[in-house]
Amino acid sequence: MTAADRRFPSDFLWGVASAGHQNEGNNSNSDTWFAELVTPTVFSEPSGQACNGYELWREDVALAAGLGLTAYRFSVEWARVEPSEGAWSQEALDHYGAIVRECRARGMAPVVTFQHFTAPHWFAMRSGWLDPEAPALFARFCDKVMEAFGDRIAVAVTMNEPNLARLLSWLELPEFVRGLERATLEAATAATGVAAYRLGNVMVPEEMDAIADGMEAGHVAARAAIKARRADLPVGLSLAVIDDVVVGDDASVRDRKRAEVYERWLELARDDDFIGVQNYERVPYDGNGAVPPAEGVPVNQMGSAIEPLSLGGAVRYAHEATGVPVLVTEHGMSTADDTERAAFIEPSLDGLLDVMEAGVPVLGYLHWTLMDNFEWVFGYGHQLGLHEVDRETFVRTPKPSAGVYAAFVKAQVTGA
Template sequence: MPGRSRCARLLAVLVLLVAAGTALPAAADVRGTVRFPADFLWGVSTSGFQSEGSFPDSNWTRYVERKAGEVEDPYRDSVDFRHRYPGDIELARGLGVSVFRTSVEWARLEPRRGHRDPGAIAYYDDLVRRIRAAGMRPMLTLDHWVYPGWVADQGAWDDPRTQEDWLRHARFVVNRYKDMDVLWVTFNEASSYIYRELTHRPLDLGQVLTMQKALVKTHRAAYDMIHRIDPDAMVSSNIAYGTLLNGLFDAALFNEVTDKLDFLGVDYYYGANLENITAAHALTGELWKIDPAPEGLYYVLKQYHLRVPDLPLFIVENGMPTDNGKPRPDGYTRSDHLHDHVYWIQRAMAEGVPVMGYNYWSLTDNYEWGSYRPRFGLYTVDVLTDPSLTRRPTDAVPTYRSLIARRGVPSGYVPVRKPGWCSIGDPLGSCFGRPATPPAS
């Protein structure tokens, strides 16, 4: 009978899917990995607006002020990185990292059109100098979603002048730090940049398309400009991995600039699979309610390597938020999260994915675009309750230090978070296949 036939076919499919579910990436032990090479770039990430404090007029200071009744927390002086950066650089050095990522803020350097603030120049000069003196490479982001108030007044990315103004600013920064072995990032997460402007300015569809085209054009011009000034530098624009929306996210910039990248910067926070769709909490801002899917990073790295096989990959941001620093109800710790993600990076590298670096987001807690509640820091800071802004180490500090020293997870490591079935990052590979397990290194 047709009904029975359909049921039989459905049952056969379910049996196949259940069987495929047992053929997930083996989370057995470290034999499926390789040690990180000695020249692997371990790092930490942060950004100017989110951490500096004492911030001048900008689109984001205006958004926070205008939405005072809607944002959860006032900006205040964030974690005051602007005045505490020497100590924070020492914290990074103590981890053993070789890369320190931050942003050089246009709003701080050029608070009025054509006027560069000497104090801001001196601050960034000393910041970059100290990063280098601590044995780390600067990874400098030229645009982490923030632009000067006067740019907002002229229409931001709606106005074609902004592209030239941005490139003029970028040219100044690149010329100033061209001899500092900088890893350059043009735009941080273009898809998220557009989304934030869409929700905060706000933008209509025409403005969204105008901004997207402007970012693509400006990145392409910036890539060529940077290579003229700093020929041996590596340039990228890090992408935000967006699970079900990833195709849309990549259309923001990545799809149009693959020929203007020297490495692919990947930001991975959340994956999803058919056993875990908690990434939906990102839509409500309750980031701490998301159950991490560390194995998703493995699939993301594999997929992007297939798409751009000639480019090395760099995990520019990866981290886990907690709710105001409180332990997660499921007992999963920041240390567990770090161990698990490093394990899956090693698995990808063992299978030929050329990963050149990894940055933890972030060195300290900071202002998460309207709230201090999501805590991402290796060092936690109670901005709202601790006037001293003391940096307190989390359990991930000794873990990261050990991972760097040992060049990966210890022998016999078994991921705390078991891989879920059928990852959105690679449905075909994770639902019906299994990555080969290489011999022990």
């Protein structure tokens, strides 16, 4: 029996996830915008107008609602809300508050991410999360957002994938990419004349632990600020979680990866209301390291074998390590072939329901992403959207996968 023949809980959240910098465009007061434009830069191209989402946000909320979804995840851009230190933009706060109201009006729970990688340019000039005052500055921003419209949001995600840099250190990226990351930070530091210009998603290895310390303290401070405004609001963070599995009897490499990449964050999440899991792939490990896909096995744009059951595996691991409910804050596939994405959705949800029926509490599933967008260092070269976007006109066009996901959700929500 597949997930299509079974039922998820009636209060299960069905949604899509998006992010400000990747969709909005012209996020010119942010650290990432600045880093995209220095020379050299690790970013393959500038974000520019992205999907023009800051202007077309009503259309995007309508697209999500048109799929029959019950939740919509988006991020509030700190760089827009606090474009210079201590100066707040009422226009930006009103803008994001309007998105929350529109979600509610269309029957979707607003899932709000307070930081999706990007931060203000001025914050990066203060060395970002290496600054001892960073946690308090982030908490101040979270408090301002909560004051403006926190009474109407449904779920709060403090920060997105604070473990990503450490996770990427386990991938077989070309050495020139590591060099470009360092060169990007050096160029941004030189261009601004500060001691150290630092981003939250471009790091050098020797600073990863210290930056993680700052982020961990930032999450704790943000959670306290959010709860001070609304004690009942579910608060958590999201983690990038690969389904790391063992081939053979030697689990030493897999376990070392888990200790380096996930452990501190999963321990931190034990005090949260949920853990956000963001899963895209499964990677097998033997005693020597990662085992590459066999020749001829279909792979995604990251080079990993396409494995729908990775979602259930990642969710089970996160819950076992934290003891708190899971919210799938992202899941999808990087591929230019939408037939692969369309075929991937139902078996992934089937595997998710398997682990739920085995006792893992899961609050909802948010597909990444509503539309093809700016995928950070990869620019516009990777496609993960349920809709494609014309790079000139910004017209959004649904892909077959959008229909597959909508039909699945409709069957779950209405039984039809």
